[in-house]
Amino acid sequence: MKDEKSVKAAIVYLARSKSGDIANLKRSLSLLDVNFNDKFKYPVIIFHEDINENLMKKIREATRSKVQFEKVIFEIPDFLNKEEIPELVYVDGDCFSMGYRHMCRFFSGIIFHHPALEDYDYYWRLDTDSFLLDNINYDVFQFMQERDLEYGYIDIFKDEPASKGLWDTTKKYIEDNNIKPEFLHKFTSNGVWDRSYYYTNFEIAKLDFWRSDEFMNYFEYLDRSGGIYKYRWGDHVIHLLAISIFVPENKVHRFSDIAYQHQGFINxxxxxxxxxxxxxxxxxxxxxxxxxxxxxxxxxxxxxxxxxxxxxxxx
Structure with missing residues (x-):
């Protein structure tokens, strides 16, 4: 059982009020209870734009975890010229809405400074359609803390030909600031990023890194370039680049043992x-x-x- 000396950590979701998303969220929370949180009892924070009191009640009824709802307001930042931001971004046949890109920016760097997380040292992000399929018989946060790990992920994939300009922007940042990346070379070929990304619908991390000057300076550089909104730079690619640039590889862990399903992926x-x-x-x-x-x-x-x-x- 988790006691007062346990790690200060929270499990976080970002949810929409659409019926399908709520159904998925309730199932995800139910499986989180059965396979992890009935034993370890970490708080769950659900960020949202428009979930009403009635839906909150139904979500709470679907879980035994302690749930906290936090309303967020998504806007294009004032430092960007809104006339240059397309309402939709098309990449390799897929269409990305403004809401999707707001989500990318939120998870890329904004969430880590939300007041709801200020008292926590670690977070575990899950999506509403993230499902734990089997029992996790250890405390993942304790695991991270005892091994002094900074970042935990479920798998790595390669992005479709997207994220236009992200590598050039990142490379310029590295060169201008004389940064020696930790293990970025593992994701480059002939000096070019190979489009690898962390599957960030599941990530467990120490918040100190995401709040550090080294990460925030990089994130703000990307943010002010406008690439998140203009070209769909996602949190999945930004996080892999940031981790491989700034975090020693021995402080990164793949949770290959956790039975997990998200869309077409099963681990x-x-x-x-x-x-x-x-x-x-x-x-x-x-x-x-x-x-x-x-x-x-x-x-x-x-x-x-x-x-x-x-x-x-x-x-």
């Missing part, structure tokens, strides 16, 4: 018939995400075809 979970039956109540949600998931993630998961066969067999 460390054997989708055999027994496990599949355990998740039958999730079938509709998981199947919906597999259908919508990008082809690259389906290939990465290595489980897509097997999962589809099991879906059909159990239907």
């Amino acid at each position: 460390n979970y054997s989708m055999d018939p027994d496990n599949f039956r355990r998740l039958r109540n999730l079938k509709g949600i998981i199947m919906n995400h597999f259908v919508k998931a990008s082809t690259s993630l389906k290939r990465k998961s290595g489980l897509y075809r097997k999962f589809i066969k099991l879906i059909k067999r159990e239907s």
Whole structure:
């Protein structure tokens, strides 16, 4: 059981009031309870723009965790020329709304300075469609603290040809400030970033780094360039670049042991018939995400075809 001497940490979500998002969030919280938080009892903070009291009540009824709601207001920052910001950004056939780009900016750097997190040393970010699939029998925050880790992630992928200008902007920042990156070379080829990114719908991190001058100076440099809004620079790519530039590699950990599912990606979970039956109540949600998931993630998961066969067999 978590006691007063435990790590000061919180689990965070950003949620919309759309019915599908709320349904996913309730299921995510339920699985968080069963597989982690019933034992460790960390507070859950749900950031939102427009969740009303009635929805808050329903969400609280879906979980045994202590839930705190925090309203956020998203706006294009005043230092950017709003006339230069497109309402929609199209990248490689995908369309990214203003709301999506607000979210990218929020998770890239803004969230770490929100008053709701000021008393915490660590955070665990999950998306509303993040599902823990099996029991986690240890305290992930204690794990981070005892090993003096700065950042924990679930996996690394490569972005589609997107994030226009991000590498050039980052490279200039490194050169202008005479920075010697920690392990950025692992994600570059012939001096060019290979578009690797952390799958940030699951990340556990020490807040000290995100609040540090070295990160904030870099983030503000990117932020003021306008690339987040003009070109869809996401938190996933910004975080990988920042971590690999400033954080020693031995302070970064992959949580490869945690059974986790997000859209077309499943980590460390054997989708055999027994496990599949355990998740039958999730079938509709998981199947919906597999259908919508990008082809690259389906290939990465290595489980897509097997999962589809099991879906059909159990239907």
